[in-house]
Amino acid sequence: METKKIEFLETYLSLYIDHQTVMAEMDKPDSAYVILDVRNAPAQIKQDQIKGAIALPAKDLAQQLDTLDKDKTYVVYDWTAGTTLGKMALFILLSAGFKAFELSSALEGWKGMHLPTEPVAQ
Template sequence: MNNKKIEFLETYLSLYIGHQEVLEVAGPDSPYVILDVRNAPVQVKKEQIKSAKAIAAKDLSSSLDKLDKDKTYVVYDWTAGTTLGKQALLILLTNGFKAFELSCALEGWKGMNLPMEEIK
């Protein structure tokens, strides 16, 4: 029984990436592209993780042709408990992209005072 639990947890944790790993290679040559997949208008979102690309989860399937399969995508939603990040991750992985969900979501990123920017 414990082996099944361990296997499940290893699989579950492999879907996530931490903020530190993303930040260590931030910049124009980063292998990561951060995707803001929140389904909300700009006036509600107001800010995003610095340099994130906004593609709402509801629009992701129809936007896959705009993504580079050589990059690794890091998706985030409002909080780690919401499902949009997981839905976006499923879409990306199912379509052959390398992807992770940001383990701390936007809530954790902001809570650690990591780089943010206003959405214009």
């Protein structure tokens, strides 16, 4: 039984990427990572986003896959770790053959660590 728990946790944890890994790459001109803000809300509700993120709502992601670069690794995030939009977006990307992770602790954790954000373009 303990082996099954460990295997489950290994799989679960492999779906996430931590803030430090993303931060180390985000300012590099040749970064392998593209950060996607998959929140399904208008800009006036979102107000801010992770610096350099691309807004691509989870509800539109499946129809926009042909605009994405298969050579990049996508990092998706939602409002909080407990919401499901990030997980839905991750499922869509992985099912379509993209390399992708969900950001550990989502936007809430990013902001809680005082990492770079920017206003959402109105």
